[in-house]
């Protein structure tokens with residue numbers, strides 16, 4: 375998985391900082407040296423890594439962190455914010471032309487994934503209600519036109535083809551799009567093995583001929599800093615508006631994703647995460663930062679949660695969690711909501727902190743949990759720490775379960791409570807963005 379090694383290294387740096395008292399300046403310095411090493415090992419551009427660490431260090435030795443009672447969490451928060459800023463802060467959306475068609479030219483080296491991405495983008499736009507046309511302007515390889523036709527067929531989007539030179543085919547495709555009222559034209563172009571003048575000339579001419587709204591460089595994330603250098607070279611030949619990083623499903627170390635914006639000033643707009651035509655993601659810097667830091671895709675989880683949860687109830691729950699008043703009664707209520715969200719397994723998949731909590735929210739577990747909690751006294755429900763072994767035996771008897779079931783429930787509850795507390799602490803001061811879904 376991409377970024378795994380970087381994420382693990384950062385986590386081990388943070389682990390040394392969390393769960394302890396005040397941080398000294400040398401603690402911070404030490405941690406930042408390790409963060410810098412981790413970034414360089416992930417193939418992040420040298421200058422970018424240096425500037426990143428300088429920025430984070432400056433904020434970390436500020437009063438806000440040094441005097442905080444949870445300095446480790448503050449450091450993670452700052453790193454998270456700066457990683458997000460490094461990758462462009464917000465999602466760079468695809469522009470649309472004020473007068474259709476919107477023309478999107480794809481360029482890049484051979485094998486980068488242009489043709490595959492053309493199909494993915496066409497599919498995504500079509501699903502979003504647009505009416506795209508693909509244009510086969512890679513006339514360098516005999517099989518290239520055929521390949522795009524196959525891809526177009528798979529996503530049910532027509533492919534414009536022609537013979538002659540790529541520039542006139544692109545021009546004709548634009549006319550076709552205008553006449554037949556396609557709102558978007560996606561132009562697939564030829565690649566080369568290396569950046570060379572002929573290729574650059576061709577891209578320049580195609581762009582002049584079709585006046586594109588978007589010129590996206592498609593680059594292989596696995597090539598790390600090479601991808602960044604290629605983007606730089608292409609931006610001299612064509613009015614690049616953004617970058618697509620492909621093969622992010624491979625074990626890329628992450629350098630391309632982290633350095634691209636800072637070095638080239640071009641935002642990453644999409645990532646391609648597999649060979650199948652639905653394996654495309656809109657690039658969100660904040661989500662990527664959280665993924666790198668091993669916090670899971672919290673925004674995705676929240677979006678999912680928000681569809682399911684009553685907002686007010688979630689806020690009430692969040693307040694309770696903050697005051698650590700989360701009780702077994704609340705737990706019982708959560709079980710039903712977790713079930714609505716697709717079960718605990720799915721949540722744990724998005725939010726790795728919850729992986730330790732082994733809990734299936736299938737009907738029988740929920741029924742058993744309910745039975746056990748109903749057999750507890752109100753005091754036991756509010757202060758589970760008083761539940762000793764004789765109480766456990768009584769509860770098991772009363773609920774028709776085993777003592778081991780009671781033990782498991784109390785353990786799960788404690789783990790969940792602890793984990794949730796950790797998460798709220800990390801994100802607690804970032805209220806606007808983070809709402810506890812539980």
Ligand SMILES: Nc1nc2c(ncn2[C@@H]2O[C@H](COP(=O)(O)OP(=O)(O)O)[C@@H](O)[C@H]2O)c(=O)[nH]1
Pocket residue numbers: 482483484485486487488489490491565592620621622623624646647648649
């Ligand atoms: N694993 C993986 N393979 C990809 C991805 N995108 C493209 N490929 C593969 O990379 C190869 C080259 O892709 P293609 O679209 O023909 O590249 P082009 O020469 O730039 O048009 C093909 O075998 C694709 O299946 C991706 O995101 N992940």
Ligand SMILES: [Mg+2]
Pocket residue numbers: 488489490512518562563
């Ligand atoms: Mg191709």
